[in-house]
Amino acid sequence: MMKHETAAGGIVYRILQSHRQPAVQILKSVRWLICQHSQHKGWVFPKGLVGDTQEGESYEEAALREVEEEGGVKAGIVQKIPGVFDYIYTFKSERIKKTVHYFLMEYLSGDPKDHDWEMQDAKFITEEEIRKLLTYPSERKAFDRAVKLYENRDLGMSS
Numbered sequence: 001m002m003k004h005e006t007a008a009g010g011i012v013y014r015i016l017q018s019h020r021q022p023a024v025q026i027l028k029s030v031r032w033l034i035c036q037h038s039q040h041k042g043w044v045f046p047k048g049l050v051g052d053t054q055e056g057e058s059y060e061e062a063a064l065r066e067v068e069e070e071g072g073v074k075a076g077i078v079q080k081i082p083g084v085f086d087y088i089y090t091f092k093s094e095r096i097k098k099t100v101h102y103f104l105m106e107y108l109s110g111d112p113k114d115h116d117w118e119m120q121d122a123k124f125i126t127e128e129e130i131r132k133l134l135t136y137p138s139e140r141k142a143f144d145r146a147v148k149l150y151e152n153r154d155l156g157m158s159s
Contacts, residue, residue, distance in 0.1 A: 008102070074110050
């Protein structure tokens with residue numbers, strides 16, 4: 001029988017605004033948080049097990065905690081990214097199915113350099129760079145949905 005884990009995480013954006021840029025340029029000045037895992041070296045979004053440190057932890061609480069631990073930053077939830085994202089991995093010869101609930105989040109404060117030991121790197125980069133670096137198909141799918149939500153967030157089109 002396969003073990004099952006439930007995780008939550010955040011896809012965090014940060015708007016870099018310059019007073020010299022016209023409003024049209026604001027979309028180009030968005031950066032997204034990405035982390036490089038210490039063990040498998042894959043580029044991922046910060047996420048982790050729900051309830052591993054606190055019993056009764058909600059998906060939202062777990063996602064915010066993981067963004068702070070693995071990404072080094074505090075963020076606020078904008079909305080849940082529709083769907084759940086499943087993948088199977090092997091750890092110590094045991095196959096594990098992980099289901100991840102992602103949230104679109106806006107950066108509030110902090111520095112990605114303050115990430116924990118689980119990540120060897122964390123940084124804000126452009127959408128194009130994210131698309132080149134992301135390691136896993138389930139995270140690419142989540143990112144596609146996050147970008148759509150981000151682009152529609154001020155248009156009253158959220159689900």
